[in-house]
Each structure stands twice: as structure tokens, then as C-alpha cells.
Amino acid sequence: MRLITAVLLTATVFTTQYAVAQDNKKDKKEQTSKDGDDLMEMLDDDAPAKKSYTTATFKTSRLVNGHSIENTAKGVLDFKVSHRFGEVRDGLYSFFGLDGANTLIGFDYGITDNIMIGISRSTYQKEYEGFTKVKILRQADRNGSPLSLSYMGAISMQTMTAPVLPAGQEYYFSNRLYYVNQLLLARKFNQWISVQLMPTHIHYNLVPTTAEPNDVIAMGVGGRVKLSNRVSFNAEYYYRFTKLNGYFNSLSLGFDIETGGHVFQLMFTNATAITERAFIGQSNSDWANGGIHFGFNISRVFTIVKPKEFRTGGKKW
């Protein structure tokens, strides 16, 4: 009796094992892809909710004349050269305005990915400018901010020879100074279209008459439409709410052309000067009157400080 029970028990146990093993073998084929799927699901389920920020809203840190919300990356130096020529309608004699040019040379540097500074010198009124641009909000790809917000602050100084004043009057140093505050608000709608708003405040220490305000408040609006991976069409308009007499709102239209290390910005504008205090508040050409100027910006980036992954003496991998 014991022997029979033992044999039956053993048989049952091993049959069950065999049956289970067969089941395993049967869905072994399905299980291979299932395992892959299971593993992939495991990775997806556990994935930490990592925020991915929108990048490359614009191709460079300038929209056309003015700033875009893009900053120069950390450790990168951006060498800027800009020209704004004379009026195109001057014709062939002055080679469509190329004979007369206002130029600017500047260096922008990214201290961190969110803070950049820049210095420049332009020929218009022999102006030196220093600025900083700080990222406040960054647009996120999913569940985050729908907009990018930055602050741009600049101080500039014109260094022309002081005018001769009647006896007893002094030409103050502060007469030479200008202050610009801007908020830049942008959204990258898709890989082709980005739009930006630029509420701006400019303070002029010295204005021509007492009737004119010392503070110009303006609203800029602009954007870009990408025409291909490397070319985009950009537009920028600044409307002044408070104004200095005799000047016009600036409208600029241009193309960004990007090559390996350069971005070329070619433009038609009614602005003859390049710094914010000059082109926003003191543009004396008018599109309506045919006062159009050709101009360009060239930007060339150099990596000064390598990212930390690349810093430990040479390639390890």
C-alpha cells in the first residue's frame, strides 16, 4: 500500500512539473518578445518625471536688431560683428548705402546656462555698452511653463567730445549714460514657429527738450519662421508708447543663416543704430518714406570652458 501511494505521489508530482515546464516552453517564444516588452514597460513605469526644456527657440541671442530669449551657453564666447548701412534708395553711387555704415563689435559670454553678459563698442555716437541677460522661466516640453521669460538689462555710454557750453554751464558725465530694461517673453510653438514679446523701458539722462520724457516705454513684438533646418525668416517691431520727438518705430525684417560655427543675420530695417537705446528710441528713418537700410549681424561661437563631462584630461572612452 505504501509503495503504491509513493509511486502515485511521485508520478503526480513529476507530471505536474512536466506540465508546468511544457507551459513554460509553449509561451517561451511569446515570452521572448513579451519579456522585452515587460522590461520596456518596467523602464517606462519607473521613469522619474524628468522635465525636458525647450531648446533652440531662436538660432542666436539676437532676434533681428534686439535680443531674443536665447542665452549664450555656459563657457561659450560669442563674437559679434554688426553693420547697419545707409539708405538703400541712395542708389548705385553710394552702392545702395554700403558707403556709410554704423558698426558694432562685441563679445557675449555665458557665465552659466542661465546668465550671460556682453560688452560692445559701436561707432554710432562712439558708444560702449555692457549688458546682462538672465533666464527667469524656461518653456518645458511637457507639464511645465508654456513660455520662456528672460530679463535683459543694459547700461551704455556715448563717448563723443563734450559740446562747448555757454560759460557757467557744465557738461555732466551722466549726460552720456543710457539705461535699458527689457523683459523677453517667448514661446516656441513648434519646430518652425517661435514668437516673442519685448516690453521695454529706456531711460535717457539727457533729452533735447524739457517737453520730452526721459523714459521711453515701448512694446516689441517679433518672431521667426524656419524655412529649412538652417535658414529662418525673422521679423521685429517696436512700438513706442512714450516717445522722443522726430523718431520712428523700428521695423526690421531679416533672414538667419546658420552654418557650422556661424550665424549670419541679414536684414532690412529703418534703424541705423544697433544698441537698444538707439534703435528703439532714436531711429530717424521711416519705412513709409522709403528709409530702408540693409544690415547684418555675424555671430561666431568659441568654447572657452569645456562642459564637465569633457574636462578630466582627454578622452577616457
Add this chain to the structure above:
Amino acid sequence: MKKFIITMLIVCGFANTYAQKYMTRTGKVSFHAGTSMEDIDAVSNEAACALDSKEGAVVFQIPIKSFKFRRALMEEHFNENYMESDKYSKAEYKGKVTDVSGVSFGKDGTYNVTTSGKLTIHNVTRDVTVPGTITVKGNDITVAAKFKVKPADYGIEIPSVVKDKIAKEVEIVVNAILAAKK
């Protein structure tokens, strides 16, 4: 009789095969895509990898934006113009270690293996066979591999202006330390 039943039950217990899942989210994947005209190297330390020791299934998932370059502008072009990372945010590999039975996951050591499966880059999926090694150390395993892919095979357009600067075959190096998942 009792002894017999108990012995049989113990035997039953051992009849099931031992299966273990391993995982990491900080695997290192790097690639070299340069030529004599240009250095192009990038590294990501955010590759997620999982491996099942029973069936040998292995998967990789890498966010494209996690690749870091020496030059920020090169990183921007990689994402904007070549990989279109806003559209295709991850590269994936779903495969099987064909000779997983040769790996003793309970014993420390290095084992040469071959995996074959589907690699998806830039939304294009291709069958690939990748030789590599699995190194077992306690409860961790290190998965390492080196293989080449052609950008052209994955629909990555390289404009003629820069075609001499980007390698026709890109070398990918994988080194991930996976921990046993409880």
C-alpha cells in the same frame, strides 16, 4: 511517508528555474562620429537598461537630449537638425542575449555574449546583432558593448556641406552597471 512527501515538496521547489531582473537608469553610452576634419564625440550618462537573466531579454532606452558634447552649438545642431529630438526623443534597443544560458549569474566572472534584436534610432527600426560582455560581480552585472551604425540607415540626413566632417559609420560604446531589482 512524511519524509518522502517533504523530500518531494523540496524537489518541486527547486524544479523552477531561477530568474532575476537587473536594471539601471545611469548607464553610459557614448559615440564617436568624427573624421580627420572634425572631432565629434558625445556621452550620455542617462541610459536606462534592463536585463532578464532567465530569458536573456535586454532593453535600452536613451533620451537623445541627454547626450553631451564638448561644444554647445554642436549639441544644439545634433538635436535640432540631425536627430530632431523634439519629434523623436528616445533611442531604443529591444533584444535578446542569444547565449544567455552560458552566463552564470550567480558566479562572478566575465562572459562573452551576443545579442540580437531591434534598434530604433530617429524613428527607424533595424535588426542588429551586437557582441558584448556581461561581467557578474555579486548582485551587479556590467553590460558592455562596442558596435557601429550608419547614420544613413536611420534616415539621418547629412547635408553635403558637412559630409566630410561626419563619419559614414558611427561607433557606439556602451558601458552600463545594472543592479538586481528586488
